Every structure is written in structure tokens, then in C-alpha cells.
Amino acid sequence: MTAIHRPVIVGVDGSEASLGAVRWAADEAVRLRQPLQITHALGAPDPFEQAPDEHELASRAAVEARGWQPGLHVTTCTWHGGPARLLVEQSRHASLVVVASRGTGGFHALPVGSVGVQLAAHAHCPVLVVHSGERWAGPSGALPRYRPVLVGTDGSAHAQAAIELAFAEAASRDVDLTAVRAWQEARDHRDHRGRAARRDHLADDVQRALAAELEPWRAKYPAVRVELRSVHGAAVPVLIEEARDALMVVLGPRGTGGFGSLRLGSVTQQVLDHASVPVLVARR
Structure with a gap:
């Protein structure tokens, strides 16, 4: 039977942060048993027009990727067009798209951080946004190996996709999984003892x-190995705090709140903005 190749695609722009994203992407490609495709978008006006003579930046990243993961099949491409639109289009045939949370160079046409946000909102496959990617760009910047994968859930259908993806990540890495649900009780006017009893009941x-x-x-x-954590508090600060000691945090693109027509929920977007670890968004 012929194997179906859905590459891991990583966007590069010449920054150290994007090179760190390449390292994460190469690691994920090995785990998914898929090739790695390194994409550089020039931001020029002609959309999706390949620029075969301007491969130097992507080629340098490919050399690093092969050094980190010997034997990994790596291809490169350089295109005209905006990076967010290009990577969304390429995500139709990918198993995962990886970008640094902030960069320069080929992504300069968009405000910093907006490429990751647009991918998290519109991609056709899961998206990994790597924060502070420069930490893993150098020869001594080994990826974290033994921290748990953290998944945030609110009981929605999108959270189910995040849970499935988080279990797959934890299993492939042989690490623990921590599942977190933040909760808050409705306001009432009971005395302190009554509120405390209600809070204990809700926590259970x-x-x-x-x-x-x-x-x-x-x-x-x-x-x-799974740890379940129900944490009293608002979802965003709870998830950001819980993620500090995690390998990555996995979220759905949106949850039970907000408007169904929105592509990216406010919790996911705020965690993308403020998390200190990579954020994996479980887009289908």
C-alpha cells in the first residue's frame, strides 16, 4: 500500500525564532512519520507564485533540520505572497503547520504575531505556534522532553478534538498528560459558609x-498517565499559569462561549498571545 504523505510544514523568515520553530517542526515530523516542508513567503504581491531562485533562506533552515533529525526527508519552497494566506492554503495538504509566535524577515508585511493567529483561525490542520523559538535555535537548545502535555477543555466539541490531539502527543513522547478545566460559580448573596459549600459542590x-x-x-x-485538574478561576489566567511547567498546551480553536461564526475563540487567542510555551491548536 502506498503511504500517504501529508507533510509537516513550517514557515521561516530568517529570524532565530523561526529557526527554533523549524526544530520543533522537525521533531514533530519524525513523530508523525511525515516529511518536513520548509516554506519561505516573500510577501511580494503575486500570490502563490513560486520563486525558485530565492531558496537560500529556506535551504539554510533545511541544513539545520537535517542536522537535528538525520534521515528526515526535508524539502524547501519559496513563494511570493503573504505568509498567512500561503500557509493556510498549504495546510489543506499538511498534517501540521508550525510557525514562530513572532518573527521578522519574510513575515514583515504583517503585524508581529498575526501569522500564528490567522493560522490558528483558518488553517485546515492543527497549528503549532512556538513561543520564544530562539531558545531552540542554537546547537545547545535541546527541546524539552519530560514535561507533561497540558490540554485545556470546557466540554465542547472543539475541546474533544484538542483532547484527542493531546493524548496522541503525550503517547508519542511518553510523557504525562494534564487535563485542566477552569470554572467559576455564579454570583449569589449567600453567607460565606453557604458560598464555600456551594464551591466545594461545584468543584466535585x-x-x-x-x-x-x-x-x-x-x-x-x-x-x-493522566492528571485531572479542576481549577477555580477564569480560563485564561488558569491556563497560562498551569502551562508554565508544561511541554506544550493544546487547545481547541474555540469553546462553548462566544459566537459560532467566529473562527478563533477569545480564550485560545489570549493564550496564544501570552503563553510561555508552544501552543498547539487542534484545527481539523
């Missing part, structure tokens, strides 16, 4: 709901 309910939500995936991935 959230913990049980979280366990039920993850049960099918724990059965599918029995080797993955």
Missing part, C-alpha cells in the same frame, strides 16, 4: 465531568 461536579470527558481517550491510550 467539575472534576466528575472532566473524568467522564476523558474516559474514552484514557481507554484508547492506556499507557498515558
